[in-house]
Amino acid sequence: MAMNQPIRDWRGKRVWIVGASTGIGAALAESLAEQGAHLALSARRAERLRVFAARFPGSIAIPLDVAEHATLLPAVLQLLDLWGGIDVVVFNAGTYTPMHAWDLTVEGARTTIEINLMGVINGVAAIAPQLLQQGEGAIVIVGSVAGYRGLPKALAYGASKAGVINFAESLYMDLAPRGVSVFLVNPGFVETPLTAQNKFRMPALITAAEAADAILRGIARGRFEIHFPRRFTLLLKFVRLLPEWLYLRAVRRATGA
Helix, strand or coil, X not given: CCCCCCCCCCCCCEEEEECCCXXXXXXXXXXXXXXXXXXXXXXXXXXXXXHHHCCCCCCEECCCCCCCHHHHHHHHHHXXXXXXXXXXXXXXXXXXXXXXXXXXXXXXXXXXXXXXXXHHHHHHHHHHHHHHHHCCEEEEEECCHHHCCCCCCEXXXXXXXXXXXXXXXXXXXXXXXXXXXXXXXXXXXECCCCHHHCCCCCCCCECHHHHHHHHXXXXXXXXXXXXXXXXXXXXXXXXXXXXXXXXXXXXXXHHCC
């Protein structure tokens, strides 16, 4: 099977970041702008997005909601009209609400899954035909280590990210042999407005800028899964291999759940 194509030089690359106005998406925009990429930036809150995009001369602001699939294809067509092609798409839009079983509502769970999982699917459905026609390009999907196995307070969020991981793996198997790279990003704890909701100590917490650097290093190596910080994520990879009874006991002890 073909491997991902590494990207080491971002000068002139046409990059569309969906979920760009805060957190990891904003940090990626900062770094890629410094490295000479052409940027298109998307997020739900139009005014906030325009203010953010104004920091990068020549960038394009395209407000949209990834949960509304009808907004994705017009955005792709707009970029093709302006750029003539798209080199890299980053799907970073996401939401997180800490949720125990006694907090569960259908509406809250549906919102999480519509944005985190269906938002990625909506975006890929809109962009994949163009990248396949080009015979090149890359899709970067931001998941989470919360999708590895069940965790406390991640009732809907973890399920949505597990779906993202599975979707990205299948996508890679389909697209990489056809010249379209697929990168799956599974961060640990990153300082963002979403993780600011957590009331517990977050181990191995890193900044959004550090996360962006790790993502770009992983893309430069052509890795399918880019996970960080590795001192934390490698431990989680080991723990998820434990038998169910031992895993559940270990997580309860570690988290006090």
